[in-house]
Every structure is written in C-alpha cells, then in structure tokens.
Amino acid sequence: MKIGFKSIAFSLIFVSSLASAQSSPKRPISGDYSWRILENANVAFDTARYGEAMDLANRAKDSRRAEIEWETYVLESALSPLAVRRAGDEFKEVLKVLNERDEKDAVALVNRYLKLHGESFFNESVSRMVEWVKSKIVYPEADFLIGKIYQLEGEYPMAYTFYEKARREREFLDIPDMQYEILYAMVNLARESGNSKDYEQSLRMVLDSDGKILGAGRASSYSASEDYEQALLLILDSDSKYKDDVFKSAFLRILDANKSSDVDRFFLLFRADVVGSLSALYELGNVYQSRGKEEQALECSALGSIEAFTHIHETLSERDTDYKFESFADFLSMCGRYNDILEWGEQNHVWELMFQMADRLERRGKSTIAQSFFEKMAKSMPVEYWRAEAASRLRT
Numbered sequence: 001m002k003i004g005f006k007s008i009a010f011s012l013i014f015v016s017s018l019a020s021a022q023s024s025p026k027r028p029i030s031g032d033y034s035w036r037i038l039e040n041a042n043v044a045f046d047t048a049r050y051g052e053a054m055d056l057a058n059r060a061k062d063s064r065r066a067e068i069e070w071e072t073y074v075l076e077s078a079l080s081p082l083a084v085r086r087a088g089d090e091f092k093e094v095l096k097v098l099n100e101r102d103e104k105d106a107v108a109l110v111n112r113y114l115k116l117h118g119e120s121f122f123n124e125s126v127s128r129m130v131e132w133v134k135s136k137i138v139y140p141e142a143d144f145l146i147g148k149i150y151q152l153e154g155e156y157p158m159a160y161t162f163y164e165k166a167r168r169e170r171e172f173l174d175i176p177d178m179q180y181e182i183l184y185a186m187v188n189l190a191r192e193s194g195n196s197k198d199y200e201q202s203l204r205m206v207l208d209s210d211g212k213i214l215g216a217g218r219a220s221s222y223s224a225s226e227d228y229e230q231a232l233l234l235i236l237d238s239d240s241k242y243k244d245d246v247f248k249s250a251f252l253r254i255l256d257a258n259k260s261s262d263v264d265r266f267f268l269l270f271r272a273d274v275v276g277s278l279s280a281l282y283e284l285g286n287v288y289q290s291r292g293k294e295e296q297a298l299e300c301s302a303l304g305s306i307e308a309f310t311h312i313h314e315t316l317s318e319r320d321t322d323y324k325f326e327s328f329a330d331f332l333s334m335c336g337r338y339n340d341i342l343e344w345g346e347q348n349h350v351w352e353l354m355f356q357m358a359d360r361l362e363r364r365g366k367s368t369i370a371q372s373f374f375e376k377m378a379k380s381m382p383v384e385y386w387r388a389e390a391a392s393r394l395r396t
Helices: 005-024 034-046 048-079 091-100 103-118 126-135 141-150 158-168 177-190 197-208 225-234 246-257 262-269 278-290 294-319 328-335 339-347 350-365 367-380 386-391
Strands: none
Touching: 034 048, 034 126, 034 141, 048 091, 048 103, 048 126, 048 141, 103 126, 103 350, 141 158, 141 177, 158 177, 177 225, 177 278, 225 262, 225 278, 246 262, 246 294, 262 328, 262 367, 278 294, 278 350, 294 328, 294 350, 328 339, 328 367, 339 350, 350 386, 367 386
C-alpha cells in the first residue's frame, strides 16, 4: 500500500507537535508551589519533625526548579517571534507588543518581577531579566533550612556548606534581608562548632575556595576563631559606614579629644542609617577586645552606638513630631517611655554597646569623656542593670 506525500507530511507534523508538547514544562499547580512546600517544611522544623522538614525542603527545591523551567519556557516562547524582537529590549516597548499578542502569562511574569525588583535591577533589559530568571532555579531559603537541620544534628561541615550556598545565592532570596539571618547563622555555627576538627578541615577547604572570605593561600593558617571573625566581617561587608574609614576616623577624633561636652556633640554630629549589623558590631568588638585590639573594639562599640541611636532617634521623631535631640541623657530618658524600644535595644545589645563605648574609652585613657558618658548613663539609662553598672564606674 502506498502512502502519499501529504500523509507523510501530516505524520511528521503530528509527531513533531507531539514531541514539542511532551517537552514543554507543565504549568505549576498552586498546591505544589515551592513557597507552600517550604512553609510546611518550616512548620515541621519548628515542631522538631526534622526528617519531614528535610524531605519537604528538598521537595521545595525540586518544585522551584520546575517553576523556573516553566517560567523560562513561557518568557522565551513569548519573546522569540520576530514581531517581539523588533520591539527591542526595553520593558515598555516589549510589554506593549506582548499585550497586543495576548501573551498573558509572559506579561504577568514580567510585571511580577518588575514589581519586586524594578527595571534598574535588570539594567532596563528584558533579556537580562530572562537570564536572571533562568538562574533563579536555585532556592536559598530551602538550602538555609537544610543547613539548620544539619547543624542541629551536629553535622557541622554539611551545615556550613548549605549556609554558604544560601549566602552565595542571596540575590535570589524572596526577602532580601534574610541574608542577615543566614550570615548570623554562620556566625553561630562557627562559635558552636569551633572545637570540631572535622568541621575545621572541611571549612578550611570551603573558605579557601572563596576569595571573598579568605584570601588565597591563607587556608593553612586557618583557625576556628578566625572563621568566627571572618563570618562577622562578612556581615559587615554590607555596612557602608563600617567600611568608611573617613567616617570612623571622624568620630574617633571627637572621642579622642576627651572633652566632657563632646558626649552630646558626638550624637549631634554623627548618623548612620544601618540596622542589620548591630549584633555583628557587638560580637566583633568583643572578639577584638579579647585579642587586645583596643582601637578596633572601640570602633565597633562607637559605630554600633551611632547606628542604634540613629534608628531610635528616627522612631522617636516619627512618634512625636515635637521631639528634638537635646542631650544624650534626655534621649535615654525618652527611650524608657516605650517598651518596644527597650525590648529592641535589649535584643540588639544597644545599651551594652553604649556602656562598652564608655568602658573602652576609659581603657584608652580618655577618662574625661568616659566619665561623662557614665554619669549620663547612671542618671538616665532606661535599663536598670546598665544604669547600675554605669553608676559603679563613677569616680568619687
């Protein structure tokens, strides 16, 4: 029996269409969204069902991979026709053509990512957005949870590996500020596991491969305490004021002038609108203090005091439009009126940072300004413990 040319052509088209349909990624089902699965994983973790949490976290990663494959397919398919390519690479023009062609899924995806990040994040380029979406196949939140599970199980090298993976891929975090949670987890891991030889050996290899953490050739001199310091410095890498040597030199000059009147002037002159690094400054200051690095320790407590003061001062100004900073003592008294400020200060070591600044100034030989700090804190510090500590340091 002869088969006609048209029949062959039809068969080829049919097979080709079938193969194409089979290779097309499936649209994600709402019940299988990665964020839903990870949410259940976190619930399992919080209720100590760690095996279930691990399984769900890995499922979330698989789901994220499937979602991104579908999104990439939708975007590339919608952007490939000549009519769309002729529109160029700017969002406005491309979206106009996509709307005309009724590419609803692609338009929804582009608008969603623009709402989250803005055009400048993608350098005003649709094609750059597509490349970024392709890379979003990773799921740092899930890796972070897996790291926490390994840490609880005492598997420190594995915990660090997953924390570091989450840190490197922080660009794809749904909540950008979660990077601080990841970094502080790395700090706590370093502190908790500092005596583990297996951990140190594994970490030495990981750190040596990452020039951003340890410079080339430093692996042989690695120590657990060094990792603790490096983890803290990693957090402070995003603190522009910590990296600003001119700013630090300026406030040290005021403190080193050793004048009692400069206590109020110190807080009038300097502002630092940074919040996420307070705990890192506190911890790093203690590290430097234990090593006898007095100036670096003072820098940490002074900068932490400035950053904490700036944040609280802005909060007070929002709550009371008539509020203006008049003196450090008055500021401390105002803090005592708000329980949430007191609690935030305790959680972020604010009151201790301020006390440490005075203590480290006195150790530096700047007794005049140190005593002025202690006097004001003894009178107005909103936490009784630190008020008493400051009073005990006053000279009679």
